[in-house]
Amino acid sequence: MDESTATEMLYFARLRPGESVANPSWTLRRVVSATGTVDELLGRDGVWRPSDMLARAERGELPGTLRRTSHRPPTAMAATARKHFGAVRRALERQRAGDVVLRLAVPGTGAAFGPLDAEAQAEVVAFLTRAPLVSDGPAGTYRTDGMWVWPESIAAEVLATGNHPEDLFHRHIEARMFLLPPDLAPGVIERARRLLETAADADGTERAQEPNVPGQPPPPTRAERLRALSAWHAEWERKHAATTPFRPELHPGESDYNLHHVDVDASPEADREYTLRAREIMGLDPETGLRLDI
Known part of the structure; x- marks a missing residue:
């Protein structure tokens, strides 16, 4: 809804345990105008979009705490989100173009993050299972987002245990805002397959990863x-x-x-x-x- 026509705007934070209105999982608003009322959710890209989350939270259909807030925290968060989303887009473009070293995620969980609730589990699982397919065979199903390569079995672990993947990989998933490149440049999937072959021959003492992007020098120390x-x-x-x-x-x-x-x-x-x-x-x-x- 056009903010200039609003007669009233009410802001809310939907909080997971331990969160505050300054850093909530979800930021919502209710825009009231002469033409009606529209509930909106602040997206990770800093754009407000219509959503039924506020009404559902008010009815008690969603977990977490709903708290009123002033316009100041949401306004600041929207500006920060737009800025950060630009960085995510640039990172995803590098991944799409095959301009980063591939590394292999391993099954198991980390210790840097708390247990995932049902909504967080769903986001992580969607990320893990929607990425481009690398291979599907007796050794299992593997996918990649152009930076990490992982066995899809990690998604089953997340669902079964409620725990997040290994720390560095989960930090990557959150840093990319659970987003994947729209596609991958030719050659990235083949590079991922070669990485899996290399990992199969390794002793497992170090993370399997490419020494460099083909045709480029190794990343600087x-x-x-x-x-x-x-x-x-x-x-x-x-x-x-x-x-x-x-x-x-x-x-x-x-x-x-x-x-x-x-x-x-x-x-x-x-x-x-x-x-x-x-x-x-x-x-x-x-x-x-x-x-x-x-």
Whole structure:
């Protein structure tokens, strides 16, 4: 519904145990106007869409606690969700294009997250069972989202135990907001099959994963990233030294100001240039700083 025509907007948070209105699992609102009332749910992409969840929660048909809130938390969450969703889209595009190293998830559960309720189980299982098929045979069914390869039997474990998959894999599923690439580039499925063959021949002491994306060098180590970051900082300082105001009078007592005045007084545009490239070097999403390697 068009917010400009609303005569009243009521906001609600639907909470799992231990959650607060500042970080709920679901954010809802009721938009009242001259043409009627519409209940909406804030999507993971930061977009409000019609939903019957609020009415069902009010009737007691859904678990959790429903709590009224002001407009401020939902407004902030919508803006954050839109920003983060952009990072997720960029990560999914890299996965779709086959631009990330494949790694194999293993059966079993982790310890970093609590038990999953029925709704969370359904989301995890949907993710695990809707991804593109890698193989289906005597060794089991395997799927991939272009970054992780996993046995579909993990979905049965989630349903049977109520526990989440291994920690790193579950963190990836949540970081991608339970979303999958719309498709995968040619060659990704074949790479996943080769990874399974490699894993079958390994001793199992380390996680099976590709050493690199075919045709690309191995991912840089943290030490290599830090050296590249240092080189970028030096390059950036040289680039902006002549155009950055030198104002030692504004920084009395800072004896090293003359060495780092570009860091201190660079323009917002120069700061943004540095930040975007620095995040890329460290393997983060340039716009948000979110990790892309999980």
